[in-house]
Amino acid sequence: MAAQRRLWTRRQLLVRAAVSGAAVSGVSALGGCSTRTPSSATGSTPTKLRIASPDNPVTWPIPGDNPPIEDGLAPERGATLRLYNYADYLAPAVMKAFEELYDVDISLSTFNNADEALAKVRSATIPFDVYFPSYDQIGKLVSAGLLQPLNHSYIPHISDAWPVFTDPWYDGEWRYTVPYAIYTTGIGWRADLVDVDVGGYENPYDVFWDDRYAGDLAVIDDFHTAMGMVLLRNGITDLNTADPDQLEIVRADLLDLTEQTRPKVTITMYNDLPGGQYGLTQMWSGDAVNAQYYLGGGARKEDLRFWFPEDGKGMVDNDLMVVLNSARNPVLAHLFLDYVLEAKNSIANFSWTGYQPPQRSIDPERLVGQGYVPPNLRSAVVREEYFTSGYRLLELPPEVDTAWHQVWQEFKAGA
């Protein structure tokens, strides 16, 4: 009976001690068995990010422990090439033809926005072979040792692309990247749904704050692109500004936007605009051209419209293809890059995605005549001059990136 009155039996005490001991040692053990923080290929964590810009071109180093693959290797047999890209941004026919040519499978994984993609690539746990970023991630990708330097001998068709891409400012000597698509960011709308002459506005970007189109418009779900437009609206041409006052203007305007016109925030304009989900949207030029293939509910391609500044002083960018270090099939990855760069495949890709490739064989002036671009979307054609006059969305230094993302987070929180 006395034993029953004791508060703890011996067994309970032992069990309790074991459990708390396990907990404490478990917590300390967690410290030991973390972590997956990325480090550069040289093994040390860099403390500063090199930012490339047209005025400040960068040639990335090739560290000794991250050499390119050797020449003359055979493509991997029976493999699955893993691509990581936006949805509907690569023609299925091109992928199928590559599969048949090399007798391999292609697995395409998609992401919804650049932030999400970078997070997955950075975790380095998924063996993607080819990734389609833009150059605003290149510094982080190279410094973290996530990219493989390219062996140019596998990619002769770089000569089909514009010569500037053999030594772009963001990747001197094209050590890590090849170009994918070039595009501008403008404003698209449906003439049959919205009665507006965007070009006739004194400040065309004001149309997004115009109550008449409330509830019927959208902006692109990319922090840099959407906020860049707000900067342009306010006449600020440094689209990578670190100035807190300018960011404050962007913040105020974005919150205004939510209140006055309630835009949708998405990247599926190429489907939603021709589908009639809304009538007016911020749009990538390739999406505008692509929209003609997604018409629904009685829409006609003649009703699609696109506006971009005539003088080329708008957002101009290009996407890239890179081979990741986690690639299980590096040779195939190189061959895929070459395949997509080859003129005839590049043009086949263009006719499906609507995104213009920087190919020498393409004369922008003739795209409308050749039927790739409807005449009413003439302004969606990307001209080489735009790259001189236009504004780029560059990589942002970490503190600036934080500040920008904070504004974007506030916008997306719907305050």
Next chain:
Amino acid sequence: MTRRGSGHRVLAAATVLYLLWSLLPVLVAVLFSFNDSRSRTSWSGFSMRWYYGDLERSVWFDDSLQTALIHTLRLGVIATLITVPLGVALALGLDRWRGRLPAGANITVLLAFVLPETLLAVALLFMVTTLVTPLQLGLSGQVAGLVTFQLSYPVILVRARLLTIGEQYEEAAIDLGASPVAAVRRVLLPMLGPAILASTVLVFADVIDNFVIVRYLSGDAATEPTSVKIYNSARAAPTPALNALASLMLAASLLAVLAGYALYRFLTRGERADSRGLGAFTGEV
């Protein structure tokens, strides 16, 4: 309570309206999976093109849709095979073991049952990406997350059944000379058969429809099950092939549940009617 009146008619009407509102959209979606055109909203005629006809985008020919289907079924089988034995053992142990530790474990299991799924999914994502563990984004992470999320289901079902069974059969077996392990194995487990079966079927049906956990813990496209595929495609440019995929999943779920329920009725054929119904099977009632 056999008196009829206008009150009952109103309630009956409300019930019918609710059932229509609840199930009609799904039936429409299934219907449009047989649509002849690309539209998911305008009917153009009956066709099987989205199931096997269309050479590029039908479920039969589109690799990505097939991969999603196969991965879903793989997840379903593996997660169920782990969850049910683990859960049944846990239920037995927690039911009979007295003390603070099992009481705490019991509360944890019940909390896991009602915890909003997103919280668990994000927590697991953080764990998998910051700790070096055998778990990776992809199949292993997804299975681990699914088992954790579903574990409470068999525990609750089996414990409910244990309550109705009581301890007398085991005690009788032990009195007749059986060892405790044998008593459990040869007396208790067969009696728990229906509950175990119900857990298996329901965990399977739940796992193949899971979205939040499998999405956060997915790796590349090969580890995206159909629910994630539907979500991604619905936000991009979907075709009726998506409806077809969802309809196939629906058929799989229904088949699993029907087969399970039939087996359940067979196993409980000696018992009282109200403990054999669909409600008892699903543990909802």
Next chain:
Amino acid sequence: MPDTSSGQRVRLLWPLLAAPGMVWMALLFVTPLYVVLAIVFGQIDPVFRSPLPAWLPWEWDFTQFNFVIDHVFGADGYFGPALVRTAVYVVVASSMCVLIAYPVAYYTARCAGRYKALILTLLIAPFWISYMMRMLAWVNLLQDDGLATRAISALTLFPSGFGQLNGQASTVVLGLVYGYVPYMILPLFAGLDRIPAATLEAARDLGASRLEAFRRVTLPLSRPAIVAGVLLTCLPMLGDYFTNDLLSGSPRTTTAGNLINNSATTAGQTGQAGAFVLIVLLVALVPMLLFVRTTRDPSAVRS
């Protein structure tokens, strides 16, 4: 094991059976929640902005957590509206669920007669239909050229609907109701089914009218079921982000789930995601514990 009596061995059998499950829960349920704490109270890599978790409680740094709290309640509080909005949506949606579910459950439990099994089957069916598919079905119907939009344009003055998929709170709330009302119906059905007919007959025999019998007998007796149903419905809603993504897409209807989802994969904001997880967890803890209490009550389990 010194004592070989069967009593002692029986006592060891149960812990042994429970051990694997408990270890699993400790490793994969409790530990991840601790990882969240370590990340919220940890650091951020200055260059890559990846999370650097702080495992030992004395190393914890509250900067990230304070940032979130400041922006919930402070003058600058831009997370506050989203959290308030979540509470509003959940309360409205749960209430609508009760209003819809109660009559249906009542009818099925007490008046359905020979159709009871059939109706019960149809009520349970949504559990085996993927949530995504049910939402996809609604997106199809509500699209610009969808059947529901056409019905609306035929019956009302809105020629192409009222922009129902463009950031309307009503669409999101109705979506939540549609998605989660089955979770309400079944516990309500169970509770109403358990009320013995004899009790109600006794009330009628003692002179109560039908309405009074309902109000003073049925309703109070079904209260535990209502509570359980509400808890089972509102708790998943707190973490829901995909309903909003599918049916809206505008920041105007952002909920707590979206706050978590948006920041969980954005570099530098993982700590904030963890903080949101903690906030939602704390808010959900009370209903969760309430559910545990009502479930562990044996009288609630036995019929």
